Amino acid sequence: MAAREAFGPRRRRMAGKDSARRTPGIIRAAAGAERDQRHLSSRAGVDVATKRQVETKLRQLIKRLDQADHEVRGSLTESLPEARIIEVVITDLGNSYWTELTGGRMDGLHEGSPRQAEIRVRVSSDHLVELVDGKKSMFSAYLAGQVGIEASFSDLLRLRKLA
Numbered sequence: 386m387a388a389r390e391a392f393g394p395r396r397r398r399m400a401g402k403d404s405a406r407r408t409p410g411i412i413r414a415a416a417g418a419e420r421d422q423r424h425l426s427s428r429a430g431v432d433v434a435t436k437r438q439v440e441t442k443l444r445q446l447i448k449r450l451d452q453a454d455h456e457v458r459g460s461l462t463e464s465l466p467e468a469r470i471i472e473v474v475i476t477d478l479g480n481s482y483w484t485e486l487t488g489g490r491m492d493g494l495h496e497g498s499p500r501q502a503e504i505r506v507r508v509s510s511d512h513l514v515e516l517v518d519g520k521k522s523m524f525s526a527y528l529a530g531q532v533g534i535e536a537s538f539s540d541l542l543r544l545r546k547l548a
Contacts, residue, residue, distance in 0.1 A: 433510045434510035434514045435510070436510075438514060439480065439482075439510050439513055439514070440494065442517040443494050444494055446491075447484065450489070450490065450491055458488075458490065462488055462489035468485055468487040469486045470484075470501060470504070471483060471486055471502065471505075471506065472502035472505045473506045474508075475508065475510050475513065476509050477511075478510050480496070481497055481498045482495065483495050483498065503540060504536040504544070505535040506532060506534055507532070507533035507535075509531070512531045516532070
């Protein structure tokens with residue numbers, strides 16, 4: 386047991402170093418070098434981001450994509466050429482947010498569930514913060530089961546470009 390405790394923290398730090406070397410997807414490319422260190426609130430001994438922090442991060446992502454260079458928006462438009470309603474479900478807070486993605490731009494942030502979402506992303510608040518801050522890639526979070534994506538097969542194939 387002592388050996389596990391000794392190696393546990395080192396593995397976590399090493400994983401953090403590896404994630405910084407990955408080729409950025411659209412979310413990480415839009416984030417650039419900006420790193421926003423937010424304090425997390427504690428709920429039942431587990432750190433989770435607050436509703437306010439989640440909303441701030443989602444608005445930050447929308448703003449970054451809006452301000453991103455033509456190449457980033459062009460790649461997003463090429464990946465998803467038709468308008469799509471994207472819903473983000475924050476699993477640990479029980480909140481949902483949505484936006485419409487058209488032409489590589491997101492049209493504001495709306496609280497609640499849309500009538501119909503073509504793409505639904507399920508993620509915990511703290512993982513969302515890490516994704517938007519560029520500390521974690523969407524692809525690795527998806528493979529680790531930290532992000533769930535519900536979409537048509539064709540949209541899933543197109544979304545692979547965003548990871």
